[in-house]
Amino acid sequence: KTNQQWGGRFNEPTDAFVARFTASVEFDQRMYLQDIRGSIAHAKMLTKAGVLTEAERDDIIRGLGEIRVEIERGEFEWSVALEDVHMNIEAALTKKIGITGKKLHTGRSRNDQVATDIRLYLRDEIDLILSEITRLQQGMLSVAEREADTIMPGFTHLQTAQPVTFGHHLMAWFEMLSRDFSRFEDCRERANIMPLGAAALAGTTYPIQRDFTCELLEFNAPAENSLDAVSDRDFAIEFCSASSILLMHLTRMSEELVLWTSAQFDFINLPDRFCTGSSIMPQKKNPDVPELVRGKSGRVFGHLMSLLTLMKSQPLAYNKDNQEDKEPLFDAIDTVKGCLRAFADMVPALEAKEENMREAALRGFSTATDLADYLVRKGMPFRDAHEVVGKSVAYGIEQSKDLGEMSLEELVQFSDIIEQDVFDVLTLEGSVAARDHIGGTAPNQVRAAVKRAQQKLDQR
Numbered sequence: 001k002t003n004q005q006w007g008g009r010f011n012e013p014t015d016a017f018v019a020r021f022t023a024s025v026e027f028d029q030r031m032y033l034q035d036i037r038g039s040i041a042h043a044k045m046l047t048k049a050g051v052l053t054e055a056e057r058d059d060i061i062r063g064l065g066e067i068r069v070e071i072e073r074g075e076f077e078w079s080v081a082l083e084d085v086h087m088n089i090e091a092a093l094t095k096k097i098g099i100t101g102k103k104l105h106t107g108r109s110r111n112d113q114v115a116t117d118i119r120l121y122l123r124d125e126i127d128l129i130l131s132e133i134t135r136l137q138q139g140m141l142s143v144a145e146r147e148a149d150t151i152m153p154g155f156t157h158l159q160t161a162q163p164v165t166f167g168h169h170l171m172a173w174f175e176m177l178s179r180d181f182s183r184f185e186d187c188r189e190r191a192n193i194m195p196l197g198a199a200a201l202a203g204t205t206y207p208i209q210r211d212f213t214c215e216l217l218e219f220n221a222p223a224e225n226s227l228d229a230v231s232d233r234d235f236a237i238e239f240c241s242a243s244s245i246l247l248m249h250l251t252r253m254s255e256e257l258v259l260w261t262s263a264q265f266d267f268i269n270l271p272d273r274f275c276t277g278s279s280i281m282p283q284k285k286n287p288d289v290p291e292l293v294r295g296k297s298g299r300v301f302g303h304l305m306s307l308l309t310l311m312k313s314q315p316l317a318y319n320k321d322n323q324e325d326k327e328p329l330f331d332a333i334d335t336v337k338g339c340l341r342a343f344a345d346m347v348p349a350l351e352a353k354e355e356n357m358r359e360a361a362l363r364g365f366s367t368a369t370d371l372a373d374y375l376v377r378k379g380m381p382f383r384d385a386h387e388v389v390g391k392s393v394a395y396g397i398e399q400s401k402d403l404g405e406m407s408l409e410e411l412v413q414f415s416d417i418i419e420q421d422v423f424d425v426l427t428l429e430g431s432v433a434a435r436d437h438i439g440g441t442a443p444n445q446v447r448a449a450v451k452r453a454q455q456k457l458d459q460r
């Protein structure tokens with residue numbers, strides 16, 4: 001038997017392999033809720049437009065409600081022969097309520113139906129992602145506040161550069177995520193346009209009321225152009241792009257956590273519940289969570305490339321190629337949610353090893369720039385000051401002494417304008433406290449940044 005939904009013009013049944021090859025039900029069934037929601041809105045609109053009677057509409061709504069319950073209970077029988085989520089649900093509806101079920105698809109095509117379902121689905125998922133980003137940022141804020149005075153080495157080229165506070169470092173992470181948040185918000189805004197009414201590609205001859213459906217489904221507006229509405233998937237690409245950037249940020253944080261938990265850095269403790277051991281080396285505690293997040297970025301970057309390639313050169317309007325949008329998009333969603341959840345749970349539990357951070361900051365001549373700035377304040381041109389400090393660092397390397405550990409006599413060898421007050425700037429505390437402006441690492445600035453950030457979060 002040929003397909004009951006479109007088999008009319010066919011003379012032989014679909015090849016069994018082709019049926020499986022072209023089916024999407026195994027992965028698009030996760031949009032059942034959005035498909036049902038869209039169908040209910042469509043039925044209500046058809047009734048308002050005089051295409052369906054109120055009794056027909058009510059039968060449809062009841063039938064779809066029952067189907068929803070069956071799906072949620074795991075009692076619904078998905079059929080590959082029925083190709084996709086849309087035809088599975090429509091066939092089940094017809095089986096349930098009879099001939100009225102066959103009227104639901106009036107003035108609609110699977111092309112505008114699927115384009116609507118994905119947007120509804122993505123919109124819901126973006127909302128979850130936005131709240132997970134906020135939860136993670138909230139965790140960062142609480143650690144940043146707690147660690148506003150904790151001093152660690154700041155790095156460039158992964159070489160000790162200048163002392164910073166751990167709180168300041170966490171607030172850098174916070175900023176990255178603020179931009180990610182607004183990228184997802186933007187993406188949601190552009191995805192939130194309703195394709196329904198575009199039908200297959202050109203619109204429909206029925207007196208549909210798109211504004212009404214749009215309102216029911218809480219879209220911002222009906223799509224302006226029917227050809228564009230059914231065929232473009234740029235919102236999915238945009239989602240994968242925002243996801244890739246977010247994951248890229250998470251890999252940077254992951255990399256730092258992996259370094260910081262190593263015996264060589266030993267800056268933080270990651271509680272046992274976020275780590276795993278080794279089956280052979282009894283001493284091991286591995287930072288699996290950040291490692292895995294770092295690794296999972298690869299699949300999301302890949303999905304971005306898949307979707308770009310999928311859409312490249314597609315002529316208007318719908319092409320079956322578009323069915324391939326779902327798996328990359330869904331996997332990107334799952335991966336982003338998983339990584340955010342892992343991070344949001346883990347970050348508030350980070351324990352700074354203050355002494356080790358401090359010691360590392362003392363080891364790397366991290367206050368060298370402060371000494372140069374001191375000389376400049378005493379009247380020396382910066383380039384000369386750079387040279388003087390360079391010489392004192394060379395001496396320190398030879399003597400295994402940090403600048404702060406040298407005596408005044410030792411320092412004066414390099415410039416006689418150095419006086420006792422030099423030690424105010426050579427301490428780690430003096431160094432960070434001196435960077436006292438918006439965006440600087442001074443503890444009071446970090447606290448002010450945390451406060452501003454908290455206000456931003458509270459306004460979301």
Ligand code: ARG
Pocket residue numbers: 024028084110111114318320322323324
């Ligand atoms: N399963 C299809 C998809 O995901 C639904 C749209 C099919 N439309 C069509 N004309 N074959 O894209």
